[in-house]
Amino acid sequence: MHKALYRVYRPKNFSNVIGQEHIVRTLKNQIENNNVGHAYLFCGTRGTGKTSTAKIFSRAVNCTNLHNDEPCNECENCREILEDKTMDVVEIDAASNNSVDDIRELRENVKYSPAKAKYKVYIIDEVHMLSQGAFNALLKTLEEPPSYVIFILATTEPHKIPATILSRCQRFDFKRVTVKDISSRMRYICEKEGIEADEKALNLIARNSQGALRDALSILDQCISFEGNKISYNDVIELLGSVNIEQLFDLAESIIKEDTRKSLQILNDFIIWGKDVRNLVNDLIDHFRNLMVCKISNDLDEIISLPEETIDLLKQQAETIDTNNLIRILNILSEAQDGMKISSNPRVLMEVTMMKIAQPMFDESKEALIKRIENLEQKIESGNIKVNHISTNQTVDNFNENNQQNNNTVEKQEDENIEYENLKGDDIKLVEKSWKKILQKMKEDKNQVIRALLQDVDSFNISEDTLYIIFTDNYSFAKSRLDSPATIQYVEKVIREVLNRSFSVKIALKSQLSNLNTQIKKEDKGEQILKNIVSEDILEVKDSIEKR
Incomplete structure (x- = not known):
């Protein structure tokens, strides 16, 4: 029967414990000075x-034959403990033995002296799983234990342990094992097992273990079963569902260059290959985090646990993006990571996220605004802008071409705008006023994807009890995602609950509704905004020069 690697290579002495030198040194000093604690x-x-x-x-x-404060693992006491044949060392799983009666039984056994050993040792694993009554029963024993008893409580969640218990124990915090140490340990095991392993493959396994050596050895075990005596980088990617490092750099580059089409294409390829979108989000967060570290530090050995050639590539890519934009992207990805936990359709959420991070115009954060201003400054500095010299009257006339003739004055046109607002029906005003409440209700329903898409609605119209939710033409992606019977029914239900009104809902683009064609069509929302801003800035500069 196959025995798992983490069991075969479980450390048998302190020198084999990886990454916990601070704890090992303290325990060995206590043994050497005969200063062993009771808990x-x-x-x-x-x-x-x-x-x-x-x-x-x-x-x-x-141990009766200690050497450098290490157990010999050969004397009678050591062998019996290793083979679980002694009554003097007891290991208890608190997850399944967490009642008051279990701890009372332990208290009764504590009264009896060790059969052969010097100390009776009780190892209580996952101690935070004990009930409150069980903790109270354990407290008395911890307060006044016999001199021959040692309690070792192990937990992954120390915050769940009562303060009265914590105050009676010597606390040791085990650190996550570094990628470097995990890789080194796996390399040693592969050599022992006669397995040829790619260095990049071991590094990828180590990074995916998130500091848990046991998890890394379990993944290594799977890789050996998958491929045999040779483990390659691509095999590990295939097994873990991770992103190839080259793909990750390509996707990051398309995001940095604000190339939405390429970003969505890479995402689509990733999904076609059967990969988990959640893994992609995690890998992207790690990648942009590494880029940020490259921007602010030169000493990367301990901060980024990656091969040297990968770090060189990270440094090169980090030069193409500023720190502010990195922070913006990491914030958006972190929001998506949280949303993935409750999303019923992670793919759509990831597609919306891709559009948001690849195009700052879809993001309303401070960092996104700074990025858009930087883009504008670059256009102005390059001189790669085209401004058509037209009168202010003509601009306003074009903007409202269905409401006014070209020879009207600006003042008269402004009156038309006000009049148009006042002529809106009460139902439309009600929808506009209540739209935030409608989106909030979707958030409470944990329908984050639909809510995210509906945040970009341009306007509304109502005709014969049909509510038209209207997007500008550059939001055809949102329309296609929302335009399904199930989604429409859900939106109608939420509107009915919030407004206490029943509407049939239709999703539409402006170009599809001729009677609402009151604004110019825009090929790209962000570019048009930039053009308008540039036009106004140049007109202001010109007026200032003429006045001088």
Whole structure:
């Protein structure tokens, strides 16, 4: 029967415990100075060595042939503890033995002296799972334990343990194991097992383990089963559903260059290959985080755990993006990561996110506004702008071409605008006034994707109890996503609940509704805004020069 790697290579002495030198040194000093405590609390994320260290410590305090404060693992006490044949070292899983009766039984057993060993050691794993009554029962024993008893409590969630218990324990916090240390340990195991492993493959496994050595060895075990005696980078990608590093750089480049089409194409390819969109979000966050680190630090060995050639590529790509834009992108991706947890359609949410991060015009954050201003400044500096010299009257006339003739004055046209607003029906005003409440209700329903798409609505119209939700032409993507029977029914339901009115809902683009053609069609919303701003700025500069 196959034995898992993490069990075969479980450390048997302190020198084999990876990444916890600060804890190992303290425990060995206590053993050497005969200053062993009666209660310890080992805290840390899964797979960082808490239980392994507890077992090594239980042998070390009972070993009859200590060498450099390490258990010999050969004397009678060490062998019996290793083979689980002794009554003096007891391991309890608090997840399944968490009642008051279980702890009362433990208290009764504590009264009896060790059968052979010097100390009776109780290792209580996942101690935070004990009930409040069980904690109260344990407290008395921790307050006045017999001299021959040592308690080692292990937990991944120390904040759930009562303060009365915490105050009676020596606390040791186990750190996440670094990618470098995990890779080194896996390389050692591969050599022992006669397995040829690509360095990039081991690094990818280490990064995906998130600091848990046990998780890394479990993934390594899967890779060996998948491929045999040779583990390649592509095999690990295939097994984990991760993103190839080259694809990640390509996607990041398209985002930095604000190339929406290419971003969506890469995302589509990723989904066609059967990859998990959630993994893509996590990998993108890591990638842009690494780019940010490259912008602010030169000493990257400990901060970015990647091969040297990858770090060089990161440094080159980091030069093409400013820190403000990096922060903007990371904020949007973090929001998407949270949204993925409750989204019923992660793909659509990711597509909306791609559009938002590749085009700052869709983002209303401060960082996005700064980015848009920078784009405008670059256009002005390059001189790559075209401004048509037209009169103010003509501009206004074109803007309202269906309401006014070209020879009308600006003042008269402004009156028309006010009149148009006043002529809006009460139902339209009600929808406009209540739209934020409608979006809030969708947020409460955890329908984040529909809510995100409907935030970009341009206007509304009502005709014969049909509510037209209107987008500008450059939002055809949103229309196609919303225009399904199930989505329409949901939107109608929310509007009915919020407004106490029943409407049939239709999603439309401005070009599809001839009677609402009151504004010029725009090929690109962001570019038109920039052109208008540039036009106004240049006109102001010209007026200022003429006055001089």
